[in-house]
Amino acid sequence: xxxxxxxxxxxxLLLQDFGRGLSAKSSAIFYFHAFIVxxxxxxxxxxxxxxxxxxxxxLFGIGTIVSMYFISFAYKNNKFELKHKIAQKRGDGVSxxxxxxxxxxDGNKKVSKKEKDERILWRKNEVAEAESIQLAVFNTxxxxxxxxxxxxxxxxxxxxxxxxxxxxxxxxxGLTALFSTSSQN
Amino acid sequence: xxxxxxxxxxxxxxxxLCLVALFAFFSNAVIADDTTAKLILIKEVLNDIITxxxxxxxxxxxxxxxxxxxTDVELADSDFHESEFELVSGMTSVKWERIGxxxxxxxxxxxxxxxxxxxxxxxxxxxxxxxxxxxxxFGFSDELGELSIISATEYxxxxxxxxxEWFLFSVxxxxxxxxxxxxxxxxxxxYNALSAKKKH
Numbered sequence: 001x002x003x004x005x006x007x008x009x010x011x012x013l014l015l016q017d018f019g020r021g022l023s024a025k026s027s028a029i030f031y032f033h034a035f036i037v038x039x040x041x042x043x044x045x046x047x048x049x050x051x052x053x054x055x056x057x058x059l060f061g062i063g064t065i066v067s068m069y070f071i072s073f074a075y076k077n078n079k080f081e082l083k084h085k086i087a088q089k090r091g092d093g094v095s096x097x098x099x100x101x102x103x104x105x106d107g108n109k110k111v112s113k114k115e116k117d118e119r120i121l122w123r124k125n126e127v128a129e130a131e132s133i134q135l136a137v138f139n140t141x142x143x144x145x146x147x148x149x150x151x152x153x154x155x156x157x158x159x160x161x162x163x164x165x166x167x168x169x170x171x172x173x174g175l176t177a178l179f180s181t182s183s184q185n
Numbered sequence: 186x187x188x189x190x191x192x193x194x195x196x197x198x199x200x201x202l203c204l205v206a207l208f209a210f211f212s213n214a215v216i217a218d219d220t221t222a223k224l225i226l227i228k229e230v231l232n233d234i235i236t237x238x239x240x241x242x243x244x245x246x247x248x249x250x251x252x253x254x255x256t257d258v259e260l261a262d263s264d265f266h267e268s269e270f271e272l273v274s275g276m277t278s279v280k281w282e283r284i285g286x287x288x289x290x291x292x293x294x295x296x297x298x299x300x301x302x303x304x305x306x307x308x309x310x311x312x313x314x315x316x317x318x319x320x321x322x323f324g325f326s327d328e329l330g331e332l333s334i335i336s337a338t339e340y341x342x343x344x345x346x347x348x349x350e351w352f353l354f355s356v357x358x359x360x361x362x363x364x365x366x367x368x369x370x371x372x373x374x375x376y377n378a379l380s381a382k383k384k385h
Contacts, residue, residue, distance in 0.1 A: 033361060036360060050338045050342045093377060134369040138369065141362055
């Protein structure tokens with residue numbers, strides 16, 4: 001028999017909203033973006049470094065999978081850090097939006113202050129969730145691509161293509177994940 | 186007495202000097218009739234980078250630094266075998282009837298390397314008749330040593346401009362960079378505007 005959770009329903013909702021856990025939708029978005037950003041550099045390596053995809057399929061496959069893992073990890077960390085900051089900034093705007101929405105509703109139905117506050121809290125969480133996902137994706141992708149291009153086409157430019165790709169992709173994705181673990185208080 | 190000796194020696198010296206001058210004049214006159222040619226052959230590669238499948242230009246320059254014309258001049262270079270090079274223009278064996286004294290000629294051969302590998306370039310040979318009735322004289326050009334022929338793939342990797350590739354890469358990055366930022370920026374602008382409106 002599975003042990004029951006020690007948290008109440010409200011606490012579980014709070015954990016879901018403010019914890020590090022991701023919803024299925026957020027996970028899908030993150031893995032999709034991680035796949036895209038991990039495969040886009042293959043175009044550069046195949047056309048500039050002349051690494052043919054068929055000949056290097058195994059290396060590219062391993063590099064893409066490892067890169068996706070690290071970048072997804074970075075997405076989650078960045079999103080968690082950004083969500084709290086964004087939620088604080090959007091407080092006024094969201095409450096203005098909710099007040100306007102309530103005022104537009106049918107005048108007979110009065111909305112209590114408690115319900116308004118709950119709506120504001122819920123909406124603020126929703127907006128912060130969406131914006132933090134988008135901004136985390138942008139920041140992580142920009143960091144990863146900048147480090148990768150710097151390593152592959154400046155530092156290791158004259159290396160043989162195979163070690164160039166291996167080192168660049170692993171170091172770029174690793175550093176991106178590492179930078180995401182820093183917390184700015 | 187000293188003065189007398191001095192006068193005697195100076196007149197003797199003058200005679201000796203006159204004899205030396207006459208001898209030099211006549212010896213030059215004798216040598217002026219015996220003119221010979223002397224050819225210097227310089228072989229040089231005009232390309233900075235030698236690539237498989239791209240034209241390779243080799244220039245042969247013949248300088249006649251002798252006093253007389255060189256006749257029946259034949260230049261031959263056996264470096265470019267058919268199995269490794271395709272002849273595009275020029276000839277690897279060339280003849281000139283006459284190269285005058287203090288003049289020069291040049292010839293360019295264009296070949297296309299068929300393989301990417303290290304290539305050992307040896308000397309070209311020139312045969313000519315230095316003076317009338319003389320036996321043929323042979324000369325050799327400088328050796329270029331080992332030349333590196335890089336593959337077309339390596340050439341593209343190192344020397345092509347790749348402008349188009351970078352442009353396409355920036356287009357491919359739009360879904361990963363531009364779209365997420367635009368979505369975030371749109372939402373941020375909307376709520377900043379609502380917040381500013383509320384404050385007023």
